[in-house]
Amino acid sequence: MAQIFFGELSSEEVDKISSQEALILIPIGSIEQHGHHLPLATDSIISQEVTRLIAERINNEFPVLVFPQIPFGKSTEHASKPGTISLETEVLTNLLRNICKNLVKNGFKKIVFINGHGGNTNLLNTMLREIREETGAFITSIYLYSETFLKETLDRFKLEELDVFHACTLETSFMMTLKPELVHMEKASKEKPHKFTEESGYKYLKLTGSKGIEFSWLIDDVSDSGVIGDPTKATAELGQEVLESLVEKICEVLREIKKV
Ligand SMILES: [Zn+2]
Structure with missing residues (x-):
């Protein structure tokens, strides 16, 4: 199999592959509290x-x-919880912009961010066009937990909206599949949000989103443990199945990007 990791190639090899119009995939995650049972780097892993x-x-x-x-x-x-390391908007934007500019200078014209953390989404979406305008490169941001990829599987497994939130059923299942040694199920507990749900009397200000409405919720508004959802329902089998269909669907997106 061909080498797939940018950092493991030599300068010469990178130069050769950039002339073949390779797509650059940049995984982006977070270092933040994920309840008591998952590691800080869950989104990054x-x-x-x-x-x-x-x-x-x-x-x-x-x-x-x-x-x-x-x-x-x-x-x-998640900044109020121990271990969370959050970059400021300007710092993260400049970092990503700089990386893209360097990649373009090296001959790469299509860059795809593979994002594992919901809090990065708005920032990525804002900078895509700016970078394109500045460098000419075609930039895409793909959020792993979007409905586009998950709807079918969620319906099949009868999962609810809050099963895909934070340190939840799905995230815990992914970790059980990918890094089981880092999951401490004996410490996992379910937590329903204290507010910002229909059950708690909110029609528009909902954690699960209302199209066109954004508001500044913080973890302490809604959870004591840092969990939003039910990690106790997680299984490695669920993680494996969802992962499989997620990878297949993202490959379809990459085929379209290649065609652009
Ligand atoms: Zn997460």
């Missing part, structure tokens, strides 16, 4: 592993490279 699986699957169709991961993200909503 998941985005890194999903990116690797995608690259391994699609690499025989066209060249892709997995760029060194951006381990930090924008985690303001």
Whole structure:
């Protein structure tokens, strides 16, 4: 199999592959509290592993490279919890912009962020067009937990909206599949949000989102343990199945990006 990790190639090898119009995949995650049962790097581990699986699957169709991961993200909503390391908007934006500019200088024209943390989404979406305008490169941001990828599987497993939130059923299941040694199920507990749900009397200000409405919720508004959802329902089998279909669907997106 061809080499897929950017940082493991020599200068010469990178130069050669950039002329073949390789897609650059940049996994981005976060370092933030994930309840008592998951590690701080949960989002980073998941985005890194999903990116690797995608690259391994699609690499025989066209060249892709997995760029060194951006381990930090924008985690303001979890800043009150120990261990959370959140970059400020300007710092993260400048970091990503700089990386993209360097990649373009090196001949890469298509860059895809594979994002494992919801808090990064707005920032990524804002900077895509700015970077394109500035460098000419085509930039895409793919959020792993979007409905586009998960709807079918969630319906099949009868999972609810809050099963895909934070340190929840799905995230815990992914970790059980990818890094079981880092999951401490004996410490996992379910926590329903204290507010911002229909059950607690909110029609529009909902954690699960209302199209066109954003508000500044912080973890302490809604959870004591840091969990939003029910990790006790997690299984490695669920993680494996969802991962499989997620990787397949993201490969379809990459085929479209290649065509652009
Ligand atoms: Zn997470």
